[in-house]
Amino acid sequence: MQWTSLAALALLAQHAAAQFNMLRFACSQLVVDRVDPLVNPGMTYTPHLHQIVGGDSFNVTMEPVEHDLAGQSTCTSCSFAQDLSNYWTAVMFFRSNNGSYHRVPQIGNGGPQGQLINDGGLAIYYIPSGQTTAFAPGFRMLIGDAANTDASKVDQANICHRCWTSPSESQFVGGAPCTGSDTAEIPADPSCYMIRQTIIFPACWDGVNLDSPDHQSHVAYGQGSGATGGGACPSSHPVKLPQLMYEIMWDVSQFRDQSMWPTDGSPPFVYSMDLGGSAAHGDYLFGWEGDTLQRAMDNGCNLNNDCPAAGLTAQQPAQYNACKIPQQAPEPVDGWIKQLPLGDGPANQELM
Numbered sequence: 001m002q003w004t005s006l007a008a009l010a011l012l013a014q015h016a017a018a019q020f021n022m023l024r025f026a027c028s029q030l031v032v033d034r035v036d037p038l039v040n041p042g043m044t045y046t047p048h049l050h051q052i053v054g055g056d057s058f059n060v061t062m063e064p065v066e067h068d069l070a071g072q073s074t075c076t077s078c079s080f081a082q083d084l085s086n087y088w089t090a091v092m093f094f095r096s097n098n099g100s101y102h103r104v105p106q107i108g109n110g111g112p113q114g115q116l117i118n119d120g121g122l123a124i125y126y127i128p129s130g131q132t133t134a135f136a137p138g139f140r141m142l143i144g145d146a147a148n149t150d151a152s153k154v155d156q157a158n159i160c161h162r163c164w165t166s167p168s169e170s171q172f173v174g175g176a177p178c179t180g181s182d183t184a185e186i187p188a189d190p191s192c193y194m195i196r197q198t199i200i201f202p203a204c205w206d207g208v209n210l211d212s213p214d215h216q217s218h219v220a221y222g223q224g225s226g227a228t229g230g231g232a233c234p235s236s237h238p239v240k241l242p243q244l245m246y247e248i249m250w251d252v253s254q255f256r257d258q259s260m261w262p263t264d265g266s267p268p269f270v271y272s273m274d275l276g277g278s279a280a281h282g283d284y285l286f287g288w289e290g291d292t293l294q295r296a297m298d299n300g301c302n303l304n305n306d307c308p309a310a311g312l313t314a315q316q317p318a319q320y321n322a323c324k325i326p327q328q329a330p331e332p333v334d335g336w337i338k339q340l341p342l343g344d345g346p347a348n349q350e351l352m
Contacts, residue, residue, distance in 0.1 A: 069287025129229025
């Protein structure tokens, strides 16, 4: 199978063909909400806004022992019906020169591997490398630092942004994820029709802890870098996991006119923390039904196709796009808004 959407191993090996399977599928937005049950459990109007995808049992607490994502969800906004996990990231906003903000929409990924149809949301990848052990029920983790203001502290091999100079997401731009001209910071270039954000999670686990106080120490990166399935694991984290990767296609085409951009030198694109790419991050709560993810890895299930050997069924876009929940921290987040949704209560979002 030619690795086309990622174009990773092919380009790294002077366009040699890469022959392996991986899951690649769409997840539409479940909700855009100011909650974060991993970092701020039980809190509404958390410090910043997230876009959340996955199972509809998502709530502000998500206690790991009591909350069975697969058992308590009635639908998922991801294309595989058996994936009731939750995935979330910060939200990108455009900042206008009049001080107002507009949430940047997301579109589905394209490429020769096939169009992924999303109602917002992102693309999810599970990339195996040799024998992998699927995440256990209750497993959770995050990558990145929502308070980081120093781009030099970002592991750019695993969190990056790409200026997508093609007006179509189906025309591939650049090489392997987080290589070449990809940057830790959000590009500020009117030639960008889209900005592709990539978030690559660690693929090595300590084999004991389903979480850790910082939600990161129980996992580690293996040798090597990039979206290759993860290299050999260190002795401290010996269990090889599927490599989880998010891709978000932020559609900035309606904001390319520089006459709209701030005139004070501030960046036109920021995440919902009012910070740039240095603060990009992603969160994950595992919630696949039974052993379906393990069977998918063992049986070489590929892309977003049905895989009877693992019991995987791909829903039609109308099904997963319809899976929505209401905001648990209600406030306007769409259209032109007066200020970013920040602080400990709903923002005053009168239209400018």
